[in-house]
Amino acid sequence: MSSNRAAATFVDVPRGLAGVVVTDTRIGDVRGREGFYHYRQYSAVELARTRRFEDVWHLLVHGELPDPEAGAAFAARTAALRRLPEEVRAALPAVAAASARSGPLAAMRTGLSVLGAAKGFRPVYDIDPDRRREDTLTACAAVPTLLTALHRLGKGLEPVEPREDLSYAANYLYMLTGSEPDPERARAVEQYLISTIDHGFNASTFTARVIASTGADVVACLVGAVGALSGPLHGGAPSRALDTLDAIGTPDRIAPWIRERVLAGERIMGFGHAVYRTEDPRSHMLRETARRFGGPRVEFAVEVERRVEAILAELKPGRELHTNVEFYAGVVMELCGLPREMFTPTFAAGRVVGWSANILEQAEDSKIIRPVARYVGPQAPVTVPAA
Missing domain, CATH: 1.10.580.10 (Citrate Synthase, domain 1)
Known part of the structure; x- marks a missing residue:
């Protein structure tokens, strides 16, 4: 295949297929800019x-x-x-x-x-x-x-x-x-x-x-x-969000602990989402659930959320970084007696x-999902050397 033909055949997409529509669905949708998602x-x-x-x-x-x-x-x-x-x-x-x-x-x-x-x-x-x-x-x-x-x-x-x-x-x-x-x-x-x-x-x-x-x-x-x-980038965050609360420990440590990690380029588990550009609606609901239980753990989590969002707004201006579902999910599951693992x-x-x-x-669709990759290795063919 010539390079011109390859260029005409291939469709370049963003890394991770971000924003690429691959099919239609009747199951539900996530509207990230609105902070809304639905089932049917x-x-x-x-x-x-x-x-x-x-x-x-x-x-x-x-x-x-x-x-x-x-x-x-x-x-x-x-x-x-x-x-x-x-x-x-x-x-x-x-x-x-x-x-x-x-x-x-x-x-x-x-x-x-x-x-x-x-x-x-x-x-x-x-x-x-x-x-x-x-x-x-x-x-x-x-x-x-x-x-x-x-x-x-x-x-x-x-x-x-x-x-x-x-x-x-x-x-x-x-x-x-x-x-x-x-x-x-x-x-x-x-x-x-x-x-x-x-x-x-x-x-x-x-x-x-x-x-x-x-x-x-x-x-x-x-x-x-x-x-x-x-994979920890997908489903492993609830326990890691609780680990963050444990590592901070007390209200006076929130600001220095968060600033140190943000300035070092580390991710704060439980904050930010790949789709939402406003508050994660799941986090909002689970915060309400946690507050029904009340107690020091919930009060500390709410204070950490408030302070961390303020620090992230200061250090990362222009980015909407709020708690995601994992932050309060961890708090709720802990309150309900579930072990972190x-x-x-x-x-x-x-x-x-x-x-x-x-x-x-x-x-319902008989078409197999079969994308292609653009080869960027050494030019082929090269003669195989003798053993």
Whole structure:
């Protein structure tokens, strides 16, 4: 191919595909300049404030919010899918032991693969839309059971079997701790899960769609998404944001600690977002949730937020740097008794529903996602030297 032909064929795009539209979607959108995002036609934050997790799951799967009767039926149907097959349960101790040094997301990747194999999930290319939807429901319902069982096994504890009489969020906390959570904490975690179900074509969602475009099975797509989420630039910030609060320690250390790191070019975890140019609406909602609990930790977090935003405005004029979802997510999850190593897995327990909706949508399109790279290495061909 000549250089002129290559120039005519290739389409140069920004690094990281920033701002590049790659497809159409009916699932939702993020309007970064407005500080607004939605699932289908509804404000995601309003959904988190007013509806339960299962209702929003129904919205993403079926395209509409259920009435009370349909919502109860969907909740019961998905709750019945929480229990793991016996062959998966038998494999989990070995998975937990092998993943001890790699963390919960590595264990989740393997656990999902075992589940997919045990269930005999077939490529989405080979099955009809109803079967694809059933596969996503099976996988999503099993994720909290997998995550909590692997976590407990890693701590030398027996897994706690799921309960069908509890909501998605309450059951997750119950399986994690072994105790039925109080309604306020269960609701706080539920609001967090709803607020993070979907958020545009982030790295993990796009990864799931790329794999779905090959016609692979649902679990293969989800495992790829979990792999993308495990990167610290994507899903690892909630615990790191709490680490920042711990490192600052006291109000008098806020300014010097932040100034030193900003001037050194370091990133302040929990602040700034790749899309939002105003306050992250998820952060605003979770700040309200945290304030309902109150206490010194929340008061300190609010003060850190106020001071850090002022310092960032001074040192980085012209840039809108506010708290993102991870900052108050960490505070809320800590208040609800979640250990830090389970913050990102908890995010995954909600986002798996959004990934699945994107997998289903992508499976409707038979065109594989196959971009190209511009070769910039040594000129070819060069004769291979003799051995």
